[in-house]
Amino acid sequence: MSRSRKADRESPACYALVHAGLESVAADEITRDLGGEVKKAEKGVVVFRVPEVGPELLRLRTIEDVFLMGWGTDSLTYRAEDLKSMRHWTAKDADWKHLLSLHHAIRPKPKAKPSYRLVTQMGGSHAYRRVDASKSLSQGLAGVFPDSWKPGEENATVEIWLTIRGRQAVCGLRLSDKTMRHRPYKVEHLPASLRPTMAAAMVRLAGAAPGDILLDPMCGAGTILAEQIELSKTRKAGRVETWGGDREMSMLRAANSNLHRVGPAMLCHWDARRLPLARESVDRIVCNPPFGKQLASPEEIGPLYRAALKECHRVLRMGGRAVFLVSEPDVLREAIKPLHWKATREMEVEVLGQPAMIGVWQKPE
Numbered sequence: 001m002s003r004s005r006k007a008d009r010e011s012p013a014c015y016a017l018v019h020a021g022l023e024s025v026a027a028d029e030i031t032r033d034l035g036g037e038v039k040k041a042e043k044g045v046v047v048f049r050v051p052e053v054g055p056e057l058l059r060l061r062t063i064e065d066v067f068l069m070g071w072g073t074d075s076l077t078y079r080a081e082d083l084k085s086m087r088h089w090t091a092k093d094a095d096w097k098h099l100l101s102l103h104h105a106i107r108p109k110p111k112a113k114p115s116y117r118l119v120t121q122m123g124g125s126h127a128y129r130r131v132d133a134s135k136s137l138s139q140g141l142a143g144v145f146p147d148s149w150k151p152g153e154e155n156a157t158v159e160i161w162l163t164i165r166g167r168q169a170v171c172g173l174r175l176s177d178k179t180m181r182h183r184p185y186k187v188e189h190l191p192a193s194l195r196p197t198m199a200a201a202m203v204r205l206a207g208a209a210p211g212d213i214l215l216d217p218m219c220g221a222g223t224i225l226a227e228q229i230e231l232s233k234t235r236k237a238g239r240v241e242t243w244g245g246d247r248e249m250s251m252l253r254a255a256n257s258n259l260h261r262v263g264p265a266m267l268c269h270w271d272a273r274r275l276p277l278a279r280e281s282v283d284r285i286v287c288n289p290p291f292g293k294q295l296a297s298p299e300e301i302g303p304l305y306r307a308a309l310k311e312c313h314r315v316l317r318m319g320g321r322a323v324f325l326v327s328e329p330d331v332l333r334e335a336i337k338p339l340h341w342k343a344t345r346e347m348e349v350e351v352l353g354q355p356a357m358i359g360v361w362q363k364p365e
């Protein structure tokens with residue numbers, strides 16, 4: 001990414017912060033669902049332009065946050081001189097007035113006194129601290145907000161974020177709020193529950209078509225099923241039937257509460273090693289089975305995956321697709337080997353601070 005000059009009046013660049021590893025899925029969503037043009041997708045940032053900046057940006061499901069770009073660079077030096085550059089770019093390169101007017105068109109100003117919040121995130125070994133970068137941001141923004149605007153914290157009217165990751169930095173006006181990543185439907189949060197953006201990415205990778213049946217045999221709080229239902233709604237292309245189950249009643253109760261706000265799903269109390277389903281009855285399987293460390297005895301993971309995968313093979317139709325998220329990919333690959341499924345994609349991600357993998361497989365025709 002080269003440092004962007006003043007944004008084009010019609011359509012300024014935007015960027016999305018995404019869960020590391022999901023950049024390509026987010027880029028696909030922006031391109032296909034919004035008609036956007038992606039300029040760059042790496043290190044948890046997707047830079048893009050859309051034909052028109054509007055509220056549909058807030059309906060993206062695989063990203064954590066979306067911003068109007070003030071400036072961006074991929075040539076930080078790690079040295080203290082970056083601070084001066086960042087102050088300068090903030091003051092001179094960004095057309096904050098224009099960006100603020102676009103922001104207000106999407107998120108109208110409240111009647112109460114407006115407030116603003118500056119957020120600085122920093123990763124990497126730089127010769128300056130986050131607080132120094134934050135000061136540069138604040139200095140660069142001198143005069144941007146009228147005196148009547150007060151600095152605020154949570155729920156400020158506008159937020160300007162500076163995100164530094166190694167040599168890369170992006171600075172922009174946040175369009176989203178916390179409801180983008182924390183979905184309103186998710187009233188029941190369980191410790192092992194999947195991030196909705198990750199579940200949305202898995203569902204996209206599964207690519208179920210209208211009329212298909214999608215199964216999550218270990219559905220926990222139902223995040224994957226909820227994201228499939230929401231995706232079908234945004235596409236208005238006809239429903240994908242969602243089936244899920246879990247062996248824990250507490251999980252099923254949580255799934256029931258969450259899905260109640262989203263739409264219909266068939267939920268069942270079952271053991272994924274013996275599913276009460278007919279052979280070849282589902283088109284897609286999307287699941288994040290327990291990680292080894294979530295089990296009472298982590299060594300049970302091998303037998304559990306082998307038995308559950310054998311059962312998935314029985315119920316998945318020929319040519320059907322399966323998407324799994326696991327933290328022990330070798331154990332999963334070992335369980336899949338005798339089934340002769342074809343691996344079509346593998347992506348490294350991080351879940352609860354530990355490395356994990358999302359894999360996509362196809363059952364032969």
Ligand SMILES: C[S@@+](CC[C@H](N)C(=O)[O-])C[C@H]1O[C@@H](n2cnc3c(N)ncnc32)[C@H](O)[C@@H]1O
Pocket residue numbers: 190192193194195217218219220221222223224245246247248251270271272273287288289290291
């Ligand atoms: C990592 S959690 C799934 C989280 C879920 N995707 C969510 O977003 O809430 C794994 C789930 O597998 C369930 N589970 C473990 N062994 C199972 C089995 N043999 N049959 C069915 N469910 C099982 C657990 O009860 C747990 O809810």
